[in-house]
Amino acid sequence: MLFQRYGTFTGGIDLPDEKQATLDLPIAPIARPERLRVSLSPCGGQAGEVLVEAGQRVQAGQRLARAASPSGVDVFAPLSGRVASTVTVKIAFGDEFAAVPAVELDRLSDPPNVEVLPRQEGDFRDLSSQELRERLAEGHLVMGRRPPCSLSGWIERARRHDCHTLIANVMENQPMVTADHRLLVEHGEDVVRGLAILGRAVEARELVLAVDQRRVSQYRRLLSASRQHDVSRIALSHKYPTGADAILVKILTRRETPPGQSTLAVRAGVVDAATCLAACHWVLGGRRQLGRVLTLSGPGIRRPGNYYVPFGAPCFELAEGWTKTLVHGGPMTGLLTPQEAVVSPATEALLALDTPVGAVPRPCIRCGWCTDHCPARLNVAQLNDEYELNLVNSARKAGVMACVECGICSYVCPAGLPLTSRVKQLKRTIRLIRSRLPLLAGMVS
Ligand code: SF4
Ligand code: SF4
Structure with a gap:
């Protein structure tokens, strides 16, 4: 059996898929932006201490700033370029955008390309849990979810909660978003190995890969890796929001997350595909997390697709002149993108939509x-x-x-x-x- 099938939940809704525009498009490098504005506090909180000065040339992967606190991460140049100035940008935290200081890089070189996502060789199983945690801490990785947080900080929280089950959530069941699906199709083995790395670092006893049951036939390439690392493959209904953490954990473990708390409260951790891939690339290949794969789609996008984009790329520049609604994230939970927004680890999609904003609501008609x-x-x-x-x-x-x-x-x-x-x-x-x-x-x- 490719994937084991599981039940569903009460409530929810069948949404239109609307992924056809990008579902089968391979991940491609985005055209090199004119400039990058790299956030100095990718996990929120106090901005990091800047280590470069205006006019200085920096190389891709060079440290730009040192974290201001143990809960933050150091910041690295996503591309080679020149330090232009310090500016203010907006990045998505939780359910809003926050203004944060950033280093602007111009005169960029080394266009991002899919070579930054090569398959990783090597093994990690001779490393102890402690050694893996130390290695991951050196990577200064950020979890690719809203709100973004230090991966090492999250691992420590997971350990404090004695996380039993670690789930890679690749349900991606909002319309139009396909980035995680493409990661699993093209880099599934490394996503699985990243999940196994995180599982060992957390000391979880059970590893689960949860996917949309409509896509399982496209994930054959990850079967041997999942067997090798003892990862259970679970296919779930596409009913929305199966991919909401608390719902997913309840379906898979029957544990009910207390209202307002993280699923760690019921000893279940949830990670995304991009974070698993970043962990694999760092631990096995020493490759820093300098960008992410996101879906660019919607009627306002001339070339919809799944693109590898360096962090700090201005969101509206990626939308090539679109001036109407640009949604950051999926259409059900996404945020309206402000002009100053830049790509961060939490940018899974940018959707240029015609949707009118600000329609006047009418009184409730008690339809239920x-x-x-x-x-x-x-x-x-x-x-x-x-x-x-x-x-x-x-x-x-x-x-x-x-x-x-x-x-x-x-x-x-x-x-x-x-x-x-x-x-x-x-x-x-x-x-x-x-x-x-x-x-x-x-x-x-
Ligand atoms: S947003 Fe909250 S209140 Fe509204 S349907 Fe979803 S879970 Fe229920
Ligand atoms: S019961 Fe009222 S608030 Fe709920 S869906 Fe109907 S009109 Fe909207």
Whole structure:
């Protein structure tokens, strides 16, 4: 059997696939950008200490900045070029963009190409867990998920939670996004080996590769690597949002993630394909994580595809003059891209869409669709009432923190209500009260 098939969950929705434009297009290098604006705090927090000065020429892979804290990572030049200046850019953290300082490089050379993703030879199994963790720490790798964080920091958190199951989540079940699928088709063996490296570093007892059941026939090349490294291959329904971490963990392990917490709370870690590949390339090939594969698609893109793009490439330049809606991420959970945004480890896709923004919502008609489809089984219409009446504690009691931020409620609402952003706002308010006002936290804990 290629992949074992598993069950599904209550709620959710069958979305149109809409991946045809890029699904079968091999990963290609993006045309060399005019300049790169490389974030000095790729994991948020304080900007790193800059080690270069204006006018200096730097080589690809050269250290540009040293992390300001143990939770950060050092920053490296994605391409060779000249240090032009220090600027401010925006990169995606969680559910918003944040302004961060960056080093601008111009007069670039060494165009990125797929040679940066060659298959890696060698083995890591003679390295102990401790040696692997030290090796990964030297790589200063960033997890390719929102919010981005230091991979080494995440490994330490996973170990503190005694992570039993480590899952490579390659469900990618939002429409139009195909970057992880192409990584698995073209670099599946290295993705699997990266998962095994991370599994050993975390000291997980079980490794799982979770994919969309419609694509399994294209993943034959990774079979021997997955057998060699004892990785279970699981094919799941494409129903959205099977790929939401808490939903995926519940399907695979039957463990329920406590509302508002990471899946590590139930001893399950979730990583993405790009992070697995980066771990493999660093540990086996000594190749730094200087860019990522992302999907460029939508009606506004002249040459849709899956591209390897260096970090710091300005997002709108990749969209070649598109001035309307540019979505950063998948269409269900993505963010509107600001002009100053640059590619970061969390940029899985850039979608140039014609979608009108800012349609005026109408009053709720009590159709119940939002609640019927909510995978967290929340009464979303009631949460919307609580948002409008500022009844934060009622929303907390109704379980709002269990929301997985999938975007379905907004997608199905015939009244055009921005339900997902309202639910997220309720969650933010509860978190803020818990963190800033501990004496009042009992009211919303
Ligand atoms: S309330 Fe949250 S989990 Fe439920 S449909 Fe809306 S975004 Fe998804
Ligand atoms: S889907 Fe929209 S209109 Fe229907 S119950 Fe939910 S909030 Fe109201």
